[in-house]
Each structure stands twice: as structure tokens, then as C-alpha cells.
Amino acid sequence: MSEKIAVLGAGSWGSILANLLTENGNDVRVWSNAPEQVKELNEKHTNEHYVPGFKYSDKLVAYDDLKAALDGVSVVLFVVPTKVMRLVANEMVAVLEETGNKPIIVHASKGLELGTHKRLSQVLEEEIPEKNREAIVVLSGPSHAEEVAKKDITLVTAASENADAAKKVQQLFMNKYFRVYTNHDVIGVEMGAALKNIIALGAGALHGLGYGDDAKAALMTRGLAEISRLGVALGAKPLTFIGLSGVGDLIVTATSVHSRNWRAGNELGQGMPLKEVIDTMGMVIEGIPSTQAAYELAEQNHIDMPITRAIYDVLYNGKDVKTVIGELMDREGKPEID
Ligand SMILES: NC(=O)C1=CN([C@@H]2O[C@H](COP(=O)(O)OP(=O)(O)OC[C@H]3O[C@@H](n4cnc5c(N)ncnc54)[C@H](O)[C@@H]3O)[C@@H](O)[C@H]2O)C=CC1
Numbered sequence: 001m002s003e004k005i006a007v008l009g010a011g012s013w014g015s016i017l018a019n020l021l022t023e024n025g026n027d028v029r030v031w032s033n034a035p036e037q038v039k040e041l042n043e044k045h046t047n048e049h050y051v052p053g054f055k056y057s058d059k060l061v062a063y064d065d066l067k068a069a070l071d072g073v074s075v076v077l078f079v080v081p082t083k084v085m086r087l088v089a090n091e092m093v094a095v096l097e098e099t100g101n102k103p104i105i106v107h108a109s110k111g112l113e114l115g116t117h118k119r120l121s122q123v124l125e126e127e128i129p130e131k132n133r134e135a136i137v138v139l140s141g142p143s144h145a146e147e148v149a150k151k152d153i154t155l156v157t158a159a160s161e162n163a164d165a166a167k168k169v170q171q172l173f174m175n176k177y178f179r180v181y182t183n184h185d186v187i188g189v190e191m192g193a194a195l196k197n198i199i200a201l202g203a204g205a206l207h208g209l210g211y212g213d214d215a216k217a218a219l220m221t222r223g224l225a226e227i228s229r230l231g232v233a234l235g236a237k238p239l240t241f242i243g244l245s246g247v248g249d250l251i252v253t254a255t256s257v258h259s260r261n262w263r264a265g266n267e268l269g270q271g272m273p274l275k276e277v278i279d280t281m282g283m284v285i286e287g288i289p290s291t292q293a294a295y296e297l298a299e300q301n302h303i304d305m306p307i308t309r310a311i312y313d314v315l316y317n318g319k320d321v322k323t324v325i326g327e328l329m330d331r332e333g334k335p336e337i338d
């Protein structure tokens with residue numbers, strides 16, 4: 001099966017997924033709003049800022065012209081940061097209105113929109129009229145661009161209300177090192193993906209402060225408890241949180257030096273000011289805005305999320321990491337299961 005596919009976003013994840021889809025035999029166009037990056041991808045087949053040292057397939061073509069990238073495509077994969085998802089969807093719709101194609105929309109991003117607290121498939125549903133899309137599919141799971149680039153084994157899930165579209169996406173991405181399951185719990189998959197980044201920030205901070213394995217396991221476990229609590233309250237299936245986009249993604253993000261969220265937490269734990277952490281990362285740290293969105297969502301829905309609240313206090317109220325750890329430990333004793 002060979003499809004014409006546009007990948008919107010040429011950062012670390014977008015460019016590596018575009019490369020994988022190209023190597024799977026598809027006609028792939030990766031779009032970036034940075035002309036220098038497009039030139040580098042087309043001429044040198046590299047993307048040094050995002051995936052240093054990696055050589056992309058010479059069959060992968062990069063575009064800075066969105067209309068050219070979208071010409072005749074049957075699938076559009078969004079891999080832009082959460083904060084620009086609505087904007088980029090809007091730009092795509094303007095082009096599809098002209099070209100008339102009606103692609104399957106896939107997104108592989110992880111976050112909750114600030115202000116609206118919406119999941120990304122909800123944002124896409126709002127921005128892309130039904131006449132301009134076949135279906136919406138979420139691709140998510142424990143997957144670092146750096147490891148997929150090396151063809152290390154990676155397993156993810158393709159979630160959609162449209163089972164045929166999820167199957168189609170599964171077939172498009174599967175290969176010998178990248179295995180894709182299908183899933184119909186879109187809410188659970190997206191909530192797991194967005195919220196694990198918050199816990200990864202915390203796990204990095206514990207590491208930066210020199211805490212041991214017990215503390216990290218405690219944070220991940222109780223983190224998963226509060227991720228599930230909020231997710232289920234919003235309609236997710238509890239079992240999703242012991243799947244790839246739940247505990248799977250939590251483990252990889254909260255333990256890996258590849259994770260931008262873990263690294264940001266580690267630097268905060270070591271005492272680097274937040275602004276410097278953001279300025280020096282050079283890539284999106286989704287857990288920071290998602291902490292605010294999740295904190296507000298939990299307050300609105302009266303869901304207890306003490307770890308999220310603690311991380312919110314560090315990021316947005318200037319509290320010291322050690323102080324919030326002390327506050328978490330000083331809480332009254334509680335039953336483990338609500
Ligand atoms: N890096 C990874 O290994 C993984 C990342 N993700 C998710 O994928 C999403 C993207 O992450 P990364 O690729 O890591 O980010 P990144 O920071 O490496 O790249 C983001 C890209 O988006 C582009 N961009 C920013 N604003 C734009 C706009 N207005 N229009 C068009 N393009 C714009 C940037 O130029 C950049 O190329 C995030 O939601 C992240 O959580 C998910 C799984 C793995």
C-alpha cells in the first residue's frame with residue numbers, strides 16, 4: 001500500500017515519522033514553516049538542530065509551501081506543538097477548501113490546549129469541517145524520535161472512533177521495528193499522552209535533586225493514579241492507563257534522558273531557572289503548558305491531583321521543588337485506592 005502523505009511539522013518527531021513513512025514505501029512530503037530547514041532536508045538530508053547526525057531518506061521531500069505539500073494527499077499527519085495545532089489546522093483547511101481532497105487526519109502530538117483544556121483531536125475536530133476530513137486518528141505511545149531513528153523496537157497505538165481509519169494508519173506505520181496497535185479509547189490515549197509529561201518533569205526534578213529509585217517509582221505510580229483519576233472522570237476507559245499510552249509512555253518519558261520533559265525537570269531540580277531551561281532546550285517541552293491545563297481541569301472537575309498541583313506550584317508560583325516535595329510528604333495518610 002503506497003499513499004501520498006503530508007507531515008506537518010519537521011521537528012524531531014515529525015521528521016522521523018516522515019522518514020519512517022517514506023521508508024515504508026509512501027510518497028511523503030514533510031512541511032515546515034522554516035525555509036532554512038526545508039533547504040537542509042532537501043539538499044543535505046539532515047535536520048541537525050532536531051536529530052543531530054541522522055541521515056534522512058533521499059526520497060523524503062520537504063516543502064515550505066503548504067499548498068504544494070498537501071497536493072493530492074490522502075493522509076495528513078500533524079506533529080506540531082500543541083500551542084500551534086489550531087493555527088496549523090486552520091491553515092490546512094484553507095488549502096483543502098481549494099484543492100478539494102478529504103484526507104484521513106492523524107496527529108502524533110501530546111498536550112492539552114491552554115485556555116480551552118481541550119484534547120488535540122477535539123481541537124482538530126473543531127477546526128477541520130467534516131467535508132474536509134475522512135476521520136481523525138491519534139498516534140501515541142512510548143516513542144522517542146532518537147530511538148525510532150536508530151530503528152530500535154517501538155510500539156505505539158492508533159486510536160480513533162473510526163475503526164477502519166485506525167486500521168489503515170496501523171498498516172501505514174507498521175514495519176519490522178515499529179509495531180502499531182489499534183484502540184478506540186481516544187480520550188484515554190490522549191489524556192495519558194498529555195499528562196505523563198507532567199510526571200516526567202517531576203521525575204527529572206527528583207533525579208536532579210539526587211533522590212533514589214524508591215522516590216521515582218513512588219512518583220510514577222502515584223502519578224499514574226492521578227492521571228487515571230482525571231482521565232476516567234473525563235470519559236476514558238481505566239484499562240487504557242495500563243496500556244502503551246498510559247503506563248508505557250509514563251515509563252519511557254519519566255526515565256529516559258531522551259525526554260525533553262525529563263531533562264527540563266532534571267535541570268529545574270539542579271537549580272536552573274525555568275526561563276533558562278526553556279530557552280536552552282530548543283525544542284518543545286509540552287509538560288509545562290500541560291501542567292497548567294491539567295491543574296485547571298482538575299480544579300474545575302474537583303479531581304484531586306496533588307502531584308500536578310505541586311508541579312504547578314513550582315512552574316507557575318515560583319515554589320522550590322524541595323518545598324513541594326515536603327508538602328506532599330506532610331499530607332495526612334490516605335487509602336491507596338479511592
Ligand atoms: N520528540 C519526540 O520524540 C516525540 C514528540 N512527540 C510530540 O510531538 C509533538 C512535536 O514534538 P517534537 O517534534 O519533539 O517538537 P520539536 O520542538 O522538535 O519540533 C516542533 C516543530 O514544530 C514546528 N513549528 C512550531 N510552530 C509552528 C508553526 N506555527 N507552524 C508550523 N510548524 C511549527 C517547529 O518549527 C519544529 O519544527 C509534541 O506534541 C511532542 O509531545 C510525541 C512523541 C515523541
Ligand SMILES: O=C(CO)COP(=O)(O)O
Pocket residue numbers: 110141142143144197200249252253258259260261262284285286
Ligand atoms: O512523548 C514522548 C515519548 O513517548 C517524548 O517525550 P518528550 O517530549 O519529553 O521528549
